[in-house]
Amino acid sequence: MTTTTATDPALLGALLDRVRAGREFGANVYSTLDVLQVLYDRVLRITPETVDDPDRDRFLLSKGHAVAGYYALLAAKGFVPVAWLDDQGGPESRLGDHPDRLLVPGVEIGSGSLGHGLGLGVGTALGLRAQGRTDPRVYVLLGDAELDEGSNHEAIAYAGATGLGNLTAIVLDNRSASHGWPGGAASRFTVNGWTAETVDGRDHAALHTALTGHDHHRPHVVVAVVTDGE
Amino acid sequence: MDMREVFVTTAEEVLADPRTTIVLADISAAAFAPAAARYPGRVVNVGIREQLMVGVAGGLALTGQRPIVHSYAPFLVERAYEQIKLDLDHQGVGAVLVSVGASYDRAAAGRTHLGPADVALIDTLRDWTVHVPGHPDEVPGLLRDLVCGRDSAYLRLSTQANARAYPEAGELRVVRDAGPGAPLLVAVGPLLDAALAAVADRPVTVAYTHRPRPFDTAGLRALAGIEVILVEPYLAGTSARVVGAALADRPHRLLALGVGRSDLRRYGTPEDHDRWHGLDAAGLRRSVDAFLTPARAAA
Structure with missing residues (x-):
């Protein structure tokens, strides 16, 4: 069952403000919001009731610092109580500056140190395949600067070589990699046999098409480019 | 048979349990080829990629599989230590790590292949079981027991061995x-x-x-x-x-x-x-x- 309920932008904004509590957020918080909305509104087959269902889709937030919008969205979708958003990062809070899967319902991995999500995603995809679960997909959200970590390239090469068709990577490209990715981030994937789409990271329709319009025979990457608002 | 050969044989047996998945980074891949043919999808060789090897183990465990991860001690424990710490322990999942090479089994290979610090490094983590068998005949029972569990364990194999086995020597x-x-x-x-x-x-x-x-x-x-x-x-x-x-x-x-x-x-x-x-x-x-x-x- 695909969740198709659009998140009310006003509600999401209010929840984000509740997390923010007057603090300044980095640009990465806002640049990730659109992708998260499209994923949770239109792509991922996960609900608060199915967080332990072995046949659910998996969403792995590898760039764990992009957490404020993630928490706001999880609250908007009912995975966590809205009251949890208050005092985020406080001594009694379950919501850290990076997410912990043991503390937050709906969070698939604890992340923070960059370059761990894609390897975990490959393992998750292999585990689902070994169990004959052909329906669920594994989505991993990374940043373009995170691609600096060599561990990603181990995962990209292996997933491509073995045609891991139930894996989708989303690279939020806000041009923050110190040395850039000449030729585009997508080329690092396609040279290894992935299919790829590079789209405007603010354009919900384009994101949805890029996330769903592929053949499922090979791993797929969507590069979501966000240049405005950093 | 030496400990490594006994490990491969026993690992093939425990693959009969559909939860078991072997994760390799080229080391011992040839020895596991028959098992890979028999259990496609549950003998995974990621190539010479130790970070991915441990990350994959973490992902497998998140789906409920029981990963057995295997390489030389320094490549298994030292090269991807952060993956052991975060992709297994921090995710709240376990794996069975099985090393060969010990402290200096491959003495002629030099420093790069020596692993004397492996147990000390594992010991920085909590609640790991560490087995250091002294004889090949001690290996099958230890591996079978570990695979039955869900927690993390390190099984350290060596070419060095005592003259006789003491299969039940967890306690002194x-x-x-x-x-x-x-x-x-x-x-x-x-x-x-x-x-x-x-x-x-x-x-x-x-x-x-x-x-x-x-x-x-x-x-x-x-x-x-x-x-x-x-x-x-x-x-x-x-x-x-x-x-x-x-x-x-x-x-x-x-x-x-x-x-x-x-x-x-x-x-x-x-x-x-x-x-x-x-x-x-x-x-x-x-x-x-x-x-x-x-x-x-x-x-």
Whole structure:
């Protein structure tokens, strides 16, 4: 069952403000919001009731610092109580500056140190395949600067070589990699046999098409480019 | 069969359980080829990519699979230590890590293939079981038990072995009893025979274990008098903190023997390295005698 309920932008904004509590957020918080909305509104087959269902889709937030919008969205979708958003990062809070899967319902991995999500995603995809679960997909959200970590390239090469068709990577490209990715981030994937789409990271329709319009025979990457608002 | 061959054979058996998945990074891939043909999808060789090897194990465990992860000790434990810490422990999932190479099985290969710090590194983590078998026949039971569980464990295989097996030696097992109050020597894994030879004509009780974690502290307290001697086939002092904590309420003296910290920059054989680190029978005897000889009062 695909969740198709659009998140009310006003509600999401209010929840984000509740997390923010007057603090300044980095640009990465806002640049990730659109992708998260499209994923949770239109792509991922996960609900608060199915967080332990072995046949659910998996969403792995590898760039764990992009957490404020993630928490706001999880609250908007009912995975966590809205009251949890208050005092985020406080001594009694379950919501850290990076997410912990043991503390937050709906969070698939604890992340923070960059370059761990894609390897975990490959393992998750292999585990689902070994169990004959052909329906669920594994989505991993990374940043373009995170691609600096060599561990990603181990995962990209292996997933491509073995045609891991139930894996989708989303690279939020806000041009923050110190040395850039000449030729585009997508080329690092396609040279290894992935299919790829590079789209405007603010354009919900384009994101949805890029996330769903592929053949499922090979791993797929969507590069979501966000240049405005950093 | 040596420990590695026994491991491959036993791993093929436990693959009958559909939860089991072997994760390799080229090392031993040829030995696992028949198993890979029989269980496609559950013998995964990621190539020479150790970060991915451990990350994949974490992902597999998140779906409920039971990963067995295998490589040389330094590549398995040191190269991807953060993956062990975060992709397994921090995610709240477990795996069985099985290494070959030990401290210096591949002595002629040089420093890059030596793994004396592996157990100490694993010991920075919580609640891991560490098995260091001293004989190939100890391996099947240990592996089968570990695969049945869900927690993380490290199984350290070596080409060095004792003459006979002690299959049930998780708890300290007295191999030689020198009577009440005698100094206690605890030998871990393949160093038992050298330790026995070292104190053959000395009044020292010798106990054996192939499970340094969790260390049998109850057994230690029951057996220990004043003097305790640890003989470990990895970094010297690795279990000193455990013994110290277990005996904190008692006067005791501890001699912790094992592999030294320095990069010797020498090749040769494992037996040569035993000698250079003072872990052959003669070297152990020298250390034990010095420890047990009452010190002369300073002038």
